[in-house]
Amino acid sequence: MQGQSLSAPTDYRIVPPDLLVFTTVNSKEEQHLKPESSNVFEALITSKEASLLLGIHWKTLERMARAQRVPAAKIGKSWIFRKSTLTQWLDEMLASNVAERNKRRL
Known part of the structure; x- marks a missing residue:
């Protein structure tokens, strides 16, 4: 992985607790991650x-x-x-x- 730099997500937003949205520095695509726990309150x-x-x-x-x-x-x-x-x-x-x-x- 020489020559490549990894960057952390930089655009955090407040969203419903059942959905985490972030944008990476290298790409403008949004990635949606479901939480592992099902004990999350409904928005x-x-x-x-x-x-x-x-x-x-x-x-x-x-x-x-x-x-x-x-x-x-x-x-x-x-x-x-x-x-x-x-x-x-x-x-x-x-x-x-x-x-x-x-x-x-x-």
């Missing part, structure tokens, strides 16, 4: 990100969170959500709405 999303997922205004979503109508947690002044929990909650809401409509037709 949390903000109320603005969650509102885009649900198709409602973020203030409406925060009102729903305060009223405990949607699964959420408040950390300091911010509401946080798990994408998987919101998706499951939405699926349950849609299923109950379909069941309710089918009941009315009978």
